[in-house]
Amino acid sequence: MRVLVADDEKLSRVSLISMLEESERDISIAGEATNGEDLLNALSKMQPDVAFVDIRMPKMNGLEAIERGRKLSPHTQWVILSGFSEFDYARKALSLGAFMYLLKPLGMEELGAVLDSLFTKIDQTYQRLDDEFEHYILAALNNGQSPGLAEFVSEARYTKYKVLLIATDTHAFPGQMEQAKHCLYRAIQEAVSGWSSLTCRVAIFTLTSGETAVAMCWQEGEPKDDLQMEVMTDSIYHRINRLTNQRIAYTQVDSSIYANIGGMLAGLQDIRRLLPLRAVIGIxxxxxxxxLQKQPPAAAHMGLVMTKLVDDYHHHLYMDYCRELEEITTLLRTEQHSKQQIKHMRSFIQYGMNDSAELETAELTTLLTRHADKLLSDKKKLEGEPPDMISEVIYSIEQHYASNISIAQLAERLRITPNYLSSTFHKKTGTTFTKYLTRLRIHRAKELLSTTNLPVKDIALQVGYYSTRHFVKLFIESEGCYPTEYKKQARL
Structure with missing residues (x-):
């Protein structure tokens, strides 16, 4: 907790600072002020968590300084100190948003109780500001704009931004996948604990494509601020690296430091676009x-096809998988790949598709073909006698995703209630029926955007959306860009 002490009497300042330091709490003295004008200048520069302010000071009294200071440092908590127990003073102070009105001289016990309350209040403020920061980022990513973000940023005058993106690769079941992401989120929280302040924001969130992001912004200050940020990003990597095992791999990508929020958002989109490279350069x-930006286009393309193939495998999309396998076979035959790249691709297959047998000796295409055979075998079983209810539902979704399919229709066909089917589907797959259907439709739309010249309206209809506007909204939420932008990127 950063504290500013404003009092024209030196003895009072020294006494209060001494008591704060003796309280054995996490407190740093951000500065001192001897009058109202000094207080305003200090507020603007320091953005303290708490300001202890004497009522009667020269040039500008404490109440006037608070009234003006709230605009300079809107989230600072104010504690009024006075030698006068006058009701009008206290009422005015509380009307201005003061946290507490205290009478001099302060006792250590009384100060301790106030500090405990302040820490609780400040933690709540930090959490609210972090939540707002996260909300604005997600709104900007999903909608292309974020009302209120400019005001939020300018209010605290953030001048530096950075973002990390962590990909999770695993062949674990959906429930285990959710547990892995929960552990990842908790590890990141532990790494960033204590970093938020009135001049620093940290947001942790999951993108619609499944990656976990950590966004940070802070005010430019002493060089140690940048160093602390590097220490924190190092801590994040070391903590998540300890979570890695034979089933789960985490890959972290750090952005540059940007001077504005727009740069950070653009950097995040660049990382999302290049993240499939991990399949070629290492998970x-x-x-x-x-x-990532220095990698050749051929490596980026191979990484994209590899990640699509593993995604198709997880979603039991046999025809899509075979299409990706054919392209990978062609790329391996026509392009040069180093032994190290081949090793990284083998590792990616091992984690993504649970392939350990003959991993070191078999050709990549042999390994991938074996999985194609497994998908075909599973598909034949599904087309014959479905092994379970949810497999039948998934098969129906894949066959009829372009029509007005609903969980109510499927439940009626299976002679069960929609609520029961919805609950069972979520438990088995780790996602909801609607999200699964949307993900499949967007996947099909991306294929059409990449391989045809159909207009967006026609593509929307072909994947089951009669409202082009609704389709575009869902596509942006999933891919972070408009369908037309995706088409241009896919054909570069």
Missing amino acids: NHRFSLEE
Whole structure:
């Protein structure tokens, strides 16, 4: 907790600072002020968590300073100190939003109780500001704009921004996947604990494509601020690296430091676009965005096809998987790949598709073909006698995703209630019926955007959306860009 002490009497300032330091709490003295004008200048520069302010000071009394200071440091908590127990003073102070009105001289016990309350209040403020920061970022990513973000940023005058993106690769079941992401989120929380302040924001959130992001912004100050940020990002990587095991791999990508929120959002989109490179240059590693940007286009393309293939495998999309396998076979035959790249691709298959047998000796295409055979075998079983209810539902979704399919229709066909089917589907797959259907439709739409010249309206209809506007909204939420932008990127 950063504290500013404003009092024209030196003895009073020294006494209060001494008591604060003796309280054995996490408190740093941000500065001192001897009059109202000094207080305003200090507020603007320091953005303290708490300001202890004497009522009677020269040039500007404490109440006037608070009234003006709230605009300079809107989230600072105010504690009024006075030698006068006058009701009008107290009422005015509380009307201005003061946290507490205290009479001099303060006792240590009384100060301790006030500090405990202040810490609780400040933690709540930090959490609210972090939540707002996260909300604005997600709104900007999903909608292309974020009302209120400019005001939020300018209010605290943030001048530096950075974002990390962590991909999770695993062949674990959906329930285990959710547990892995929960552990990842908790590890990140532990790493960033204590970093938020009135001049620093941290937001942790999951993108619609499944990656976990950590966004940070802070005011430019002493060099140690940047150093502390590097220490924190290092801590995040070391903590999540300890979570890695034979089933789950985490890959972290760090952006540059940007001077504005727009730069950070653009950097995040660049990382999302290049993240599939991990299939070629290595999972279980930490990269900078600059490292990814230096990779040749051929590696980026191979990484994209590899990640699509593993995604198709997880979603039992046999025809899509075979299409990706054919392209990978062609790329391996026509392009040069180093032994290290081949090793990284094998590792990606191992984690993504649970393939350990003959991993070191078999050709990549042999390994992938074996999985294609497994998908075909599963598909035949499904088309014959479905092994379970949810497999039948998934098969129906894949066959009829372009029509007006609903969980109510499927439940009626299975002679069960929609609520029971919805609950069972979520338990078995780790996601909701609607999200699964949307993900499949967007996946099909991306294929059409990449391989045809159909207009967006026609593509929306072909994947089951009669409202182009609704389709575009869902596509942006999933991919972070408009369908037309995706088409241009896919054809570069």
